[in-house]
Amino acid sequence: MSRAAPARPGKPTINDVARAAGVSRATVSRVINGTAGASPSNRTRVRSAVAELGYQPSATARALATGRTRAIELIATSFRPPTGWLGAHPYYSRVLAGAMSFLEGTDIQLRIHVLRADCADQDVDAFAEDAGIGVLLANVTPELAVRLYLRCRRVISLVPTAAAVPAVEVDNIAAVRTAVTHLHQLGRRHIAAIHGPSDNTCAEERRDGYRRAIEGFGLPELSADGGFTREGGHDAARELLERHPGIDAMFVACDLMAAGAVQAITASGRRVPGDVAVIGFDDSVAASCANPRLSTMRLPVEEMAAEATRMLLGGALDSGYRKRYPVQLIVRESTLLTGTVA
């Protein structure tokens, strides 16, 4: 009488392969794992038995035996702006695409988790215990990132959070300087900015970058907050224009907000880029869907996510680890003055 349900009814197990090949389970294990210690002849026999039976090792059993799940966790919070992380902000799609591109063809799985607003601490603890190869952090607060990092060292964040938590990053300050300089080179001297939420480290760096750049040019600072949402960007742009009708350019801290800003600018009767030039940030799908299309600072998000995934596989990441990626200026119609239609 069998006391436990067969894991996959009808599926051949390592035992079946061993029997078919006339060797022990251990030998089969050596062969399928490419470990040393199996004669060429046995290797051949095992391989043909595997092929014949259509055997595929059970990831579950393997995980139990080795103590390591072949999975990468992607963790995001559902309760930070922009509300409803996946779906709302195009950034996450790129993260996913990057991680998947690296995992494609491997036996490693990608598991998605969201932290619930009301019990994020518990969720973090649970994920820390259950984590496989490692954890990719998307938009987690610094406090939660640290909590997770202390419980499970195999963590890397896709944006800098707390100092200790390993992260991939970009030089936001320099990127914003490039963006503002681009607007300045267009001859614009009334360059406003729309920023992200103040509890977001990236948003704060970009805000800082704008201040420094503007100061460097000796221009007046004109800032508003847009909360990293399209609506926020739209409203912020409208108010900026009402208060400062002379604005002739805008730096917007993400493309989603910038798309909203462009809408508000044209709705006010102004033209982009003729009256107001706009530059976004990220190079998300929002940048190419805006009308006119947005010039933007392109973050290599896919590349960063893929590299972060690769690092997790590599094992130990030092506390405070950082890897910096270049940001590229993409010029599209929202700052292009040539060839405009009459």
Add this chain to the structure above:
Amino acid sequence: MSRAAPARPGKPTINDVARAAGVSRATVSRVINGTAGASPSNRTRVRSAVAELGYQPSATARALATGRTRAIELIATSFRPPTGWLGAHPYYSRVLAGAMSFLEGTDIQLRIHVLRADCADQDVDAFAEDAGIGVLLANVTPELAVRLYLRCRRVISLVPTAAAVPAVEVDNIAAVRTAVTHLHQLGRRHIAAIHGPSDNTCAEERRDGYRRAIEGFGLPELSADGGFTREGGHDAARELLERHPGIDAMFVACDLMAAGAVQAITASGRRVPGDVAVIGFDDSVAASCANPRLSTMRLPVEEMAAEATRMLLGGALDSGYRKRYPVQLIVRESTLLTGTVA
């Protein structure tokens, strides 16, 4: 001497809990699973032992013992248009958001997989063997969907593929009729259409819907293909306008293409909606980022994905199962004639 690595070093196991509570493993198992057959007093003792030790059951061990992994698989192909599924098309973000919203707070994981172009069949077979609770199909070809369904019945597609494969769906024909009727009610009589790829079942249904609706109004058919990408939508719109300058409205089979179409229309010197009204499809982020914002047919994608997930949990889905969802007309500026700026 231990022959196998401890799964999670230092983590309490069910044995530790049993010892601490002074009961057997079986009793602990009964309590943590809420199964009948444990006295109230033991339940209490076990629960406090669990709390004290911070015990969390191992999903891996559980999966091995029960033969069922508590995971839902989301499978997409990487090789169909629009290229690079995640990241490129905003639709998938909504799928993910919907599935996650249902899974949030459960112990069920969501695992993402992509089928590789060069060995999709093998990948399908592997996923079929390894599938946990069930499989959610995103943009898989009918052939692959059938292949998977034959090997693993616990499958549901987020769009209709082959007849046998269970799916959630919308009435594309009726939805397009609503969209075209909306344009017609605006007084437009030269209503063109931009369609998706001909190997996509949804795209074909929408194409069919357009033909029927246009025929119903006794208007001429004016179709072009946009491949479900922004660029494709842009180019298709430009060519349509060149060939048929009298076009005064466009039905576009997805918002991403529609955003491109709007760009092409304004670039030609026409105004939206004044000269050409545009209606999209999906209600993705592209619809709200376009300028002007797009009227569109809103698909309840999140709801559909959540419901599909719920059904997988419910177990057996009959062959040919279908559940139909309503599509809603969302009117935004791209078809709004009131209050336009001078």
Add this chain to the structure above:
DNA sequence: TTGAAAGCGCTAACAA
């Protein structure tokens, strides 16, 4: 180079 055997942490059938 090989195989026997002891687990990994849990569930579930059975006997008490």
Add this chain to the structure above:
DNA sequence: TTGTTAGCGCTTTCAA
């Protein structure tokens, strides 16, 4: 109601 025990499918140590 409870505990004993035999697995789930695999890896890995050890002895041969």
